[in-house]
Every structure is written in C-alpha cells, then in structure tokens.
Amino acid sequence: MGSKRAREPLPSRGIDAPARVPTPMATSSLGRVTRIFSALAQSQKPGTLLGRVAAELGRLLEQPLALVALSAPAHYVLAAATGVTISRRLQLRHTPLDPGRIPTLAAAATRNGPVRIETAELPYRWREALGPLTVLVPIWSRDRRGGFFLLPSQGTEREELLLIAEALGYQTGIALENAELLRRVTQKEQALRSMVRSQMEAQEEERQRVAGDIHDGLTQQLVGIWYRVHACERLIEAEPAAAREELAVIKARIDESLVEARNALYNLRPSTLDDLGLLPALHSLCARFQEESGVHARLVAETLQELPDHYEIALYRIVQEALNNARKHAQASNLSVLVRKRGERLTVEIRDDGRGFNPRSQRRYRNAAHFGVAGMKERAKLLGGTLAVRSSPGHGTSIRVIIPLPLEVRALA
Numbered sequence: 001m002g003s004k005r006a007r008e009p010l011p012s013r014g015i016d017a018p019a020r021v022p023t024p025m026a027t028s029s030l031g032r033v034t035r036i037f038s039a040l041a042q043s044q045k046p047g048t049l050l051g052r053v054a055a056e057l058g059r060l061l062e063q064p065l066a067l068v069a070l071s072a073p074a075h076y077v078l079a080a081a082t083g084v085t086i087s088r089r090l091q092l093r094h095t096p097l098d099p100g101r102i103p104t105l106a107a108a109a110t111r112n113g114p115v116r117i118e119t120a121e122l123p124y125r126w127r128e129a130l131g132p133l134t135v136l137v138p139i140w141s142r143d144r145r146g147g148f149f150l151l152p153s154q155g156t157e158r159e160e161l162l163l164i165a166e167a168l169g170y171q172t173g174i175a176l177e178n179a180e181l182l183r184r185v186t187q188k189e190q191a192l193r194s195m196v197r198s199q200m201e202a203q204e205e206e207r208q209r210v211a212g213d214i215h216d217g218l219t220q221q222l223v224g225i226w227y228r229v230h231a232c233e234r235l236i237e238a239e240p241a242a243a244r245e246e247l248a249v250i251k252a253r254i255d256e257s258l259v260e261a262r263n264a265l266y267n268l269r270p271s272t273l274d275d276l277g278l279l280p281a282l283h284s285l286c287a288r289f290q291e292e293s294g295v296h297a298r299l300v301a302e303t304l305q306e307l308p309d310h311y312e313i314a315l316y317r318i319v320q321e322a323l324n325n326a327r328k329h330a331q332a333s334n335l336s337v338l339v340r341k342r343g344e345r346l347t348v349e350i351r352d353d354g355r356g357f358n359p360r361s362q363r364r365y366r367n368a369a370h371f372g373v374a375g376m377k378e379r380a381k382l383l384g385g386t387l388a389v390r391s392s393p394g395h396g397t398s399i400r401v402i403i404p405l406p407l408e409v410r411a412l413a
C-alpha cells in the first residue's frame with residue numbers, strides 16, 4: 001500500500017509545471033531533428049548519409065518515401081532514396097531530371113526554401129513514385145545548389161516543419177561538402193603514402209646500384225692492384241726494372257680508382273651542395289656536363305636565399321636527371337638551366353635544343369626501365385610543386401619545375 005502511494009505522480013505545482021512536459025508531437029519532431037543532426041554530424045559515405053537524412057525527413061513530414069536528387073551537374077540524378085523498392089530505385093536512377101525540360105524544377109532551383117510543385121512535368125517514373133504533388137527541399141552547398149529532397153505532398157505540410165526541412169537542406173549541403181573534403185584529404189594522404197613508399201623503394205634500388213658499382217668497379221680494381229703488388233714483390237730483387245714498370249702501372253691504376261671513388265661519392269652526395277649551396281652546385285653540375293658531353297651549357301639564375309636541405313637536394317637531383325637525359329637522348333648543341341623566383345614560387349627550367357620527343361607516347365609506353373621523368377615528378381610533388389615536360393620531335397625539350405617556396409624563406413624575402 002505504502003509503495004503504491006510512492007509511485008503516484010507528483011501533483012502539478014506552480015504555473016510553469018505544464019510547460020515542462022513536452023507534447024507528443026514536439027517530442028517526436030524534436031527527436032527526429034536531433035536524429036537527423038546526429039546523422040549529419042557523423043562522417044559517413046555521402047550515399048549512407050543522404051539515405052539516413054531522407055528517411056528522417058520522410059518521418060518528419062509524415063511521408064512514406066523520400067528521394068534525393070543531386071546535381072550531376074547538368075541534370076539531377078537520384079543519389080539516395082528511402083521507402084522505395086530496389087527496382088524502382090534503379091528505374092529512377094536511370095531517369096535523370098533535366099531542369100532544362102522541367103520549368104517548375106528550374107524555378108524551384110532559384111528559390112531558397114522548400115517549394116511544392118505539381119509533378120505533371122516530371123518524368124513518368126518520378127510522378128509514379130511521388131504522386132501528383134511533391135515538396136522539394138533544396139540541398140545547398142555554399143552558393144552552389146547541390147540538389148533536392150523530393151517527398152510526396154498532401155499540400156498541408158505545416159510551416160514550422162518546412163522551416164526545419166529548409167535548415168536540414170542547408171546542413172545536408174555542408175555535410176556533403178565535408179564528406180567531399182574528407183575524401184580529397186584521404187586521397188591525398190594515400191597518394192603521399194604511396195609516394196613515400198616509392199621513394200623508399202627508389203632509395204633501396206639506388207643503394208643496390210651503388211653496392212653493385214662498388215663491387216664491380218672499385219673492389220675489382222683493388223683486387224687487380226693487389227695481384228700486381230704481389231707480382232712486384234717477387235720481381236723487386238730479381239728484375240728491378242720490370243718491378244719499376246709494374247709500379248708505374250700500379251700508380252696509374254690507383255689514380256683511376258681514386259677518380260672512380262670520387263665520382264661515386266660526388267653522385268651520392270655532391271660536396272658543393274653542402275659546402276656552397278644550390279646555385280654553385282648547379283653551376284658546377286653544368287660545367288661538368290659541358291666538359292663531358294661537349295654540349296654548351298649555361299646557368300642563368302637569380303640570387304636565391306638558402307633553401308632547406310631537402311629542397312636543395314631535390315632540385316639538384318631533378319636538374320641532374322634532366323642533364324643526364326639531355327646527354328643520353330637529346331643530341332643537343334645548347335642547354336640552359338634557368339632559375340627564377342616569382343613571388344612565393346621558385347621556377348627551375350632546363351631547356352635543350354635537341355631532337356625532342358613526344359611526352360604523351362612516352363607516358364603511354366612508360367615501363368620499369370624508365371624511372372627518370374617519373375622520379376623528377378615525384379620529387380617536385382613531394383615539395384608541393386609541379387613538373388611539366390614540354391617537348392615535341394625536332395623542337396627540343398623543356399622541363400619546368402615550379403615549387404612554392406617554404407614559409408621560412410618567404411619570410412626572409
């Protein structure tokens with residue numbers, strides 16, 4: 001008996017008591033709005049997100065179905081639907097809405113809020129799904145109209161519910177934009193990861209190549225020298241003249257080995273880059289190129305502040321590969337390396353007047369044997385820049401790299 005009394009509701013006290021008890025209508029509308037906002041707040045795939053919002057919007061406006069058409073961009077195409085069978089969904093997806101042929105739809109696209117239109121002008125499939133009258137709720141993204149929610153209408157939707165629907169249209173537009181931004185960021189992240197992976201692979205290949213060079217070059221030469229020294233040891237008493245001849249050969253071999261060792265070291269890490277900076281290093285690269293290839297080479301450069309190490313090495317490697325290519329493929333007479341600073345961007349261009357090639361067909365037939373251009377592009381990309389190859393048979397080649405200068409260098413400018 002005592003416990004029964006305890007469960008009895010408290011008598012209402014004070015004039016504000018009834019206001020604190022929400023009506024069933026307000027509870028369900030608010031509940032739906034809250035659910036829609038939480039659906040929008042969760043980052044989901046656009047299709048799932050639109051489906052959930054459409055379902056909640058249908059419940060809010062008490063309609064059994066809701067369709068979502070997104071701009072694609074000349075037509076509106078079904079992007080999600082709720083309350084329709086799969087086969088109808090497929091039919092609708094294959095029947096785009098063309099605002100050019102549906103004046104009421106084109107007019108609705110210029111309005112801010114939800115509008116009711118007769119479906120007489122819509123394609124048969126849409127009419128069949130929606131009935132004679134439909135409410136269009138615009139989905140906005142900034143200034144661009146993204147599309148519409150389309151729901152059947154009795155023509156009696158309450159004004160406040162339509163206002164809520166309008167706000168949801170805006171929020172849906174923002175959520176779609178966020179989903180698109182997320183997609184792009186994820187795509188960039190993946191691209192960056194694969195670039196880092198291929199850089200690491202390239203590094204590994206480079207190490208193997210260097211190891212191979214040392215094995216086949218320097219090591220073999222040292223072995224050769226060792227045998228000659230050994231022979232010399234035997235000759236020195238019995239045939240001093242022959243021993244002296246052998247010593248002269250040994251000295252020549254040691255000189256050759258030193259040159260090879262220096263070249264290998266220079267290719268691994270050019271000392272001029274560390275000691276003097278990018279421009280002097282490019283200058284000496286051009287001088288070596290001219291000396292070795294006989295192609296007249298010049299560097300035209302504006303003064304440049306010191307760049308972070310990884311910028312200098314990447315730009316150096318790009319120019320080095322462009323010069324290697326010119327030497328191997330171009331048969332040029334002249335080559336120039338131009339370094340220019342324009343505002344916050346640095347441009348490095350390598351031009352030759354050689355036989356040129358068709359970069360398109362090169363791209364098509366690209367295979368594992370040609371790493372050079374792809375590697376140059378990746379290096380430019382890693383610095384947030386671009387690399388363009390301009391060439392055509394008989395008209396020389398130009399490789400142009402444009403990179404944004406790092407913030408600390410911009411601040412000094």
Ligand SMILES: Nc1ncnc2c1ncn2[C@@H]1O[C@H](COP(=O)(O)OP(=O)(O)OP(=O)(O)O)[C@@H](O)[C@H]1O
Binds near residue numbers: 326
């Ligand atoms: N300056 C140039 N003049 C003429 N053809 C060029 C020039 N630069 C590149 N090419 C063409 O583009 C192709 C691709 O160059 P890439 O540097 O990618 O590969 P590769 O030089 O053949 O090989 P790798 O650089 O991997 O040793 C070359 O094989 C050549 O046909």
Ligand SMILES: [Mg+2]
Binds near residue numbers: 321324325372373
């Ligand atoms: Mg190459």
